[in-house]
Amino acid sequence: MSRTETAARVPTLATVLDVIRERVTVSRVELAEATGLTAATITHAIRELIDVGFVHEVGTAASSGGTPRRLLELEPTACYTVGIQLDRFTATGVVVDLAGHIVARSSMAGAQEGEPAEVLRFVADHVNDLLATAAVPKSKVLGVGLATYGPQDRTAGVLLTAQPTASWLEYPLTETLSEALGVPVLIENDATAAAIGEEGLGGARSSFATVYMAGGIGAGVVLGGQPYRGATSNGVELGHISIDAFGPACSCGNRGCVENIAGPTAVVLKANTIPGLADRLRLRGDTVADFERIARAATSGDPDALSILEESAAVLGTATVSLVNLFDVARVVIAGAAFATAGPLYRDAAQAAVDRAAFMRFAHPVVVELSDHVSDAAAIGGAVAVLRRSFEARTARSGAPAGR
Template identity: 30%
Template sequence: MSSSVATRRAASQGRIADFNQTVILNAIRRSPDGVSRVELAAATGLSAQAVTNIVRQLLASGLIAEGRRAPIARGKPRTMLNLNPDGQYAIGVHLDPAVITYVILNLVGETLAHASRPTPADPDPELTTREIVAQIEELITETGVSRGKIVGVGMAAPGPIDVDRGVLVDPPNLSGWQSVPLRDAVRDAVDLPVLLDKDVTAAASAEKWQGGGGNFLFFYLGTGVGAGLVLNDEVFRGKTHNSGQIGNMIVSNDGLPCSCGYTGCLGEGSHPRRLVQHGLAVGALDDDVDLDDRLQVEAALVQLADNALTGRAEAIGVMDEMVRGILKGCEDITLLLDLDRIVFGGPHWRTLSPFFTEERFSELYRRHALQSIQPITVSGTRIGEDVGAVGAASLVLDHTFSTNPAVLLAG
């Protein structure tokens, strides 16, 4: 046998071993109450000896731990295996034009620490990156986690992005952030592996990680809107990892004019600046607002929502039009892709959620053409305002649990 053939065979065997280890680790993750070695062999199709060897390696690495002993009808009780929460950690950062959010997750996806800071009104890329790095270091110090157990930092940011190069291409609501190499800048500063993905992709990943698989739409409400998609239990990214750009979906014949040249675009009708501008125009707000000052716009959006909740008719009309457009967009997306669930979330969900009432959802159910075949369900995110950062950290942990065959066949 030639040395090159032997090398390739050894590499292939190594990838198979890594793949089998990941299969076992993922099976343990999906069994929160614990799983025995016998059950792992049955679930994965691996031999009992292979399972024993892999479990020994995972125990030695600290990724799993032995737990309770479960009695069986005959024979010795079986020792159950669980993930070791402190086996690994991941950091997540969500850069939204309104707020930057940070979390540290343990191996089972629990949040150990979080922080959030308003995004500066005119965020300079270099200065903001330094602030992000400083906050990451502060969280590591605060939690006291071992740096050697941190597998990486996930960065979630508005698109479009170049995932392969780790570059923010031209986010529409972050002026001056064209072609910013955010991934490498953070990686070089913190000396940890860093990945960069779209905010809506990260948010969908967070919901999936927390047990919400299947086929669903994550509707992201931040400074912009976006659609995170999970199809057949997998996060859908598209060819360039920029799926979910839905701002220019037309959802109204008489909506606001959009910079794209059309009227009634989904993103324009739900953008905080345009909502506040609309509120000022119809008398739903009393005080003047500098529409070029993001912090003033954020405060005015909260005031607009409060005015609507206290019964001010003009404010109710603004919010009603926004909800109608968003639900029309959700209806079109779910019908196009045959989805059965919608999850709302993002930095502005807490402010806007009171207007997404069961009555409004009932209108969606009545219009939905597939409701009689597969009822569609609607809910807010179970994760809260940290969903983007949690998702970014989840993407890092996904590398630990990934069983993507493409990884096995590469090279």
């Protein structure tokens, strides 16, 4: 099978699963109607899903004539996947069943200035604790999706950056974590993972963009149900688009990057320049916690905190217009731990910006929404990416035909 055929086959299985997940109980005919796939393609996809125990038949629908339609349902406990979102400042873990339910979730410390071996041991212990909490045996775990920052080499499972310390550059992240856990591990860009999580759990669909902010700023784009990868899966770096050629220097080599002007670190730095604000809000030098304190103060009406966040949101709104102009999407989803409290403010600013300045606004409206899984989207996407990778591996082995 060619790579093109495999790529076409993977979303077929994922699409069928998504429809069954949404409708709970559904017939093959209804699946064909809902997906636009041929009856033959649906039949083959269902056979594959039944063979691996992901789907089972649960009886027949009432018939008004002709052969009664056999009904299908997911087997939620057939398998589980784990997603870990990890950056310098934040980390979240989830265990997700086949039906898309989060059966266990917890937050943990980010990498901070830790060395990779130490951080990965901590992550492995955390995953084991999550699985124990959910009473999920390792034998049912398809793998772990590690959603983290870039640039990265997804094939090798390494970061191509010396952040947060020099030891992280090309450290074998997936290999080390896989050995510690005894299950497969893949690496995914956190912003792309957030988009995959939205698409995979029935949120935004088909073609859309995700603006992601946790420790930093990024974006993910899904086109026709597939994540946009670029040449090396390191594209759509919204945080490193320059909006001020004479702005502050960035570690990436550019100047005036969105992240350096509007990201959580920039917001906290700005707050510390306003006399008395740091003491009033009890800022303590923890970027994520301090950003959250500023967000809470802003939503409570503190004028200084609100002014800082409004400036940040205006910059991110301008960047969102560029994102929409580049990819001509009609939907943008706001996701990431930094939006847990401040999300509505940033959503409204981005909506106002695209309403005012998106190039295609006369052709179609652009809707900006806050994710239903705002803090967990990247971790969920890591888990969904594992499921999709398992489809890819199975398809490659089976050589099954693709097509509508």
